[in-house]
Amino acid sequence: MSARDDILGAIRANKPAMNAPAPVVPNYDDSYPQDADGLAALFAERLATMGGTWHALTDGQGVDAALQETLADKLGKPFEEAVIASNVPEVAGNRALTDSDDPGSVHDVDIAVLRARFGIAETGSVCFTEAELTVNAVAYLAQHLVVLLDPAEIVTNMHRAYQRDDFVNASYTVFHTGPSATADIEGVLVRGAQGVRSLTVIPTPPL
Amino acid sequence: MSTNQPDPNATIQSKTATREAQPRPVKAPDGKRVDHARSAKQFLNAPEHAKSHDTRVWAMRTKRDKQAHTIEEWEELRELASQIKTHTLTNLDTYLEQFEANAKANGIHVHWAADGAEHNRIVHEIFKEHGVKSVIKAKSMLMEECGFRHYMDSVGIEIVETDLGERIQQLDGEDPSHIVVPPVHKMRSDVARLFAEQLGSDPDNDDAHYLAGAQRDATRPLILDADAGMTGANFAVAETGGFVVCTNEGNADLSANVPNLHVASIGIEKLVPRVEDMGVFIRLLSRSALGSPITQYTSHFRAPKQGGEMHIVLVDNGRSKRLGMERFWSSLKCIRCGACMNTCPVYRRSGGLSYGATYAGPLGLILNPSFDLHRYSNLPFASTLNGSCTNVCPVKINIHEQIFGWRQVLAEEGHLPWTKKTGLTAAGQVLASPKGYRMAIKTTNSALKHLPRWALYNRMNAWGEGREMPSPPDNGTFHDWYKRNRLNGQAKTSAGGANE
Numbered sequence: 001m002s003a004r005d006d007i008l009g010a011i012r013a014n015k016p017a018m019n020a021p022a023p024v025v026p027n028y029d030d031s032y033p034q035d036a037d038g039l040a041a042l043f044a045e046r047l048a049t050m051g052g053t054w055h056a057l058t059d060g061q062g063v064d065a066a067l068q069e070t071l072a073d074k075l076g077k078p079f080e081e082a083v084i085a086s087n088v089p090e091v092a093g094n095r096a097l098t099d100s101d102d103p104g105s106v107h108d109v110d111i112a113v114l115r116a117r118f119g120i121a122e123t124g125s126v127c128f129t130e131a132e133l134t135v136n137a138v139a140y141l142a143q144h145l146v147v148l149l150d151p152a153e154i155v156t157n158m159h160r161a162y163q164r165d166d167f168v169n170a171s172y173t174v175f176h177t178g179p180s181a182t183a184d185i186e187g188v189l190v191r192g193a194q195g196v197r198s199l200t201v202i203p204t205p206p207l
Numbered sequence: 208m209s210t211n212q213p214d215p216n217a218t219i220q221s222k223t224a225t226r227e228a229q230p231r232p233v234k235a236p237d238g239k240r241v242d243h244a245r246s247a248k249q250f251l252n253a254p255e256h257a258k259s260h261d262t263r264v265w266a267m268r269t270k271r272d273k274q275a276h277t278i279e280e281w282e283e284l285r286e287l288a289s290q291i292k293t294h295t296l297t298n299l300d301t302y303l304e305q306f307e308a309n310a311k312a313n314g315i316h317v318h319w320a321a322d323g324a325e326h327n328r329i330v331h332e333i334f335k336e337h338g339v340k341s342v343i344k345a346k347s348m349l350m351e352e353c354g355f356r357h358y359m360d361s362v363g364i365e366i367v368e369t370d371l372g373e374r375i376q377q378l379d380g381e382d383p384s385h386i387v388v389p390p391v392h393k394m395r396s397d398v399a400r401l402f403a404e405q406l407g408s409d410p411d412n413d414d415a416h417y418l419a420g421a422q423r424d425a426t427r428p429l430i431l432d433a434d435a436g437m438t439g440a441n442f443a444v445a446e447t448g449g450f451v452v453c454t455n456e457g458n459a460d461l462s463a464n465v466p467n468l469h470v471a472s473i474g475i476e477k478l479v480p481r482v483e484d485m486g487v488f489i490r491l492l493s494r495s496a497l498g499s500p501i502t503q504y505t506s507h508f509r510a511p512k513q514g515g516e517m518h519i520v521l522v523d524n525g526r527s528k529r530l531g532m533e534r535f536w537s538s539l540k541c542i543r544c545g546a547c548m549n550t551c552p553v554y555r556r557s558g559g560l561s562y563g564a565t566y567a568g569p570l571g572l573i574l575n576p577s578f579d580l581h582r583y584s585n586l587p588f589a590s591t592l593n594g595s596c597t598n599v600c601p602v603k604i605n606i607h608e609q610i611f612g613w614r615q616v617l618a619e620e621g622h623l624p625w626t627k628k629t630g631l632t633a634a635g636q637v638l639a640s641p642k643g644y645r646m647a648i649k650t651t652n653s654a655l656k657h658l659p660r661w662a663l664y665n666r667m668n669a670w671g672e673g674r675e676m677p678s679p680p681d682n683g684t685f686h687d688w689y690k691r692n693r694l695n696g697q698a699k700t701s702a703g704g705a706n707e
Binding site for chain 2: 003006015016018022099162163168170172174181185192194
């Protein structure tokens with residue numbers, strides 16, 4: 001443990017002697033919409049700028065039908081042959097996920113359907129913890145991600161998001177904002193870098 | 208999946224695409240002083256690359272401004288971020304102990320490394336215990352500092368970079384030239400050539416979508432087969448014992464979540480006290496870096512996943528020493544966004560590899576000398592001191608003042624190159640005397656008018672090597688003008704005078 005003691009000792013000897021209290025951080029969300037519809041609209045707009053798709057269910061449309069409508073032409077195979085792993089009761093899927101699955105075993109999933117814990121209007125982000133993911137890796141190894149989001153669970157901005165207790169209780173808490181992306185080759189934006197190629201958010205309260 | 212077909216609407220390879228060879232500035236051998244100016248010249252000898260680099264890097268700065276201007280409280284956020292970092296760094300021992308205790312309570316193994324060599328040994332030990340042969344790794348500048356990949360090469364453990372940009376640099380045997388966009392100096396024709404050689408892709412297709420897809424397909428099996436995953440961390444939160452990693456590709460999440468073993472290397476300056484502090488930093492980070500509101504993925508790791516094992520290596524590598532440097536300790540606030548690089552006229556026009564160090568651009572100018580003063584003694588001079596870096600820094604580090612501070616240290620400790628030393632001594636004498644200064648300006652203006660080029664542009668005039676000297680003003684010096692127009696009487700507006 002000598003490196004530990006050496007490092008802490010050096011820090012104690014060297015740290016600047018000044019009294020610098022931690023500042024109080026305001027919420028900065030007075031100008032945000034006060035109602036759920038307004039927040040949802042802002043969320044949808046910000047999600048689009050990050051490459052995500054907002055798909056509001058049309059009258060009587062089920063989530064299954066919405067999957068087909070939004071993803072059928074992106075799969076590179078007939079929709080009927082798609083491997084769909086669902087963690088939500090709204091979609092049956094054809095590939096079960098259990099928390100004892102080997103993470104790599106979900107590599108064949110075409111579409112993963114998950115429910116977000118909450119959303120953030122400022123950035124159009126959705127949040128998951130291991131509870132929603134079951135197998136954390138499925139949110140990255142799947143080709144496409146479909147996210148159900150309760151419009152009543154959208155917070156205004158990052159400051160509000162970090163006031164939630166998820167970060168203290170979950171082992172893994174992640175914000176997804178649109179799909180995997182890169183601009184590492186000559187600045188050209190490519191969606192679907194190492195992770196999912198698309199991310200669709202469907203606003204719908206839990207059953 | 209065969210969805211990686213080139214997009215016919217995107218610019219496809221072809222006769223019009225650049226075929227200019229990729230410039231490869233020579234890296235200074237170990238123990239030798241980096242010659243930034245010489246390497247920059249080698250980079251600039253490839254004009255298409257130089258222009259593309261300048262354009263792309265400046266585009267990031269422009270996008271950053273756009274984002275900053277959409278947020279009314281932007282300047283307050285910068286101030287808050289700076290204050291949180293000051294608070295943390297002045298209590299760093301306490302927060303590190305708190306972080307360690309909480310991480311351990313969450314089932315994470317915590318290690319401490321005094322330097323890069325110790326970091327590499329610790330990680331190697333962990334890998335040996337688990338029989339690790341192949342590792343998928345997210346981008347980490349700390350691991351670059353440690354020479355981690357080279358070490359692992361030497362002990363026969365395969366490291367696969369999962370960030371596309373870092374993978375490109377790994378396959379090309381080059382260091383990253385930008386901390387956020389490692390291959391920003393490359394054009395897509397360079398990547399097409401590289402991937403054709405290394406991944407067997409079509410050498411004539413330089414569409415970015417096609418190339419990114421080729422790499423995705425080639426890397427996916429390596430991700431699935433890896434024995435361990437590694438990430439760095441953008442932030443470590445004392446209150447929870449967890450850490451935060453930001454990526455756009457989701458590659459850190461793959462590295463952490465696919466293999467059962469996750470090792471995270473974290474610099475001791477990455478601490479923040481509370482979860483709430485993250486709101487400030489996440490709002491600033493990607494907006495400052497790429498001009499996007501947030502990275503696509505913001506991942507908070509607090510405990511190993513079910514059935515998994517997680518290790519953290521806390522690395523000092525010169526940081527505790529820098530904490531004691533009165534003029535330079537605040538450089539430890541740096542959150543590695545790269546905004547100072549994107550705005551720097553010298554970085555934009557010299558390319559990151561010319562700095563011959565892990566950190567290029569303004570932050571490199573103030574970080575690298577603390578690692579090796581002699582090797583990086585030229586770098587603090589690779590700046591115009593225009594202060595733009597300071598103005599965009601999200602944690603308000605006084606970067607340009609620290610650059611100047613390092614010049615003073617170099618002078619005090621006798622590390623100035625000879626031409627700079629003699630030139631600066633003479634300049635110091637001239638500038639200390641108003642009379643001498645006026646004489647010198649007159650003489651110089653006259654010399655610029657009348658001396659032949661060979662007398663002005665030679666080895667003694669490093670400034671003139673890549674630049675034209677200014678043309679002397681026709682109506683004399685400012686002092687002449689002032690005497691004519693302002694001295695002894697009220698202001699006169701003359702034809703040659705300034706607009707009032």
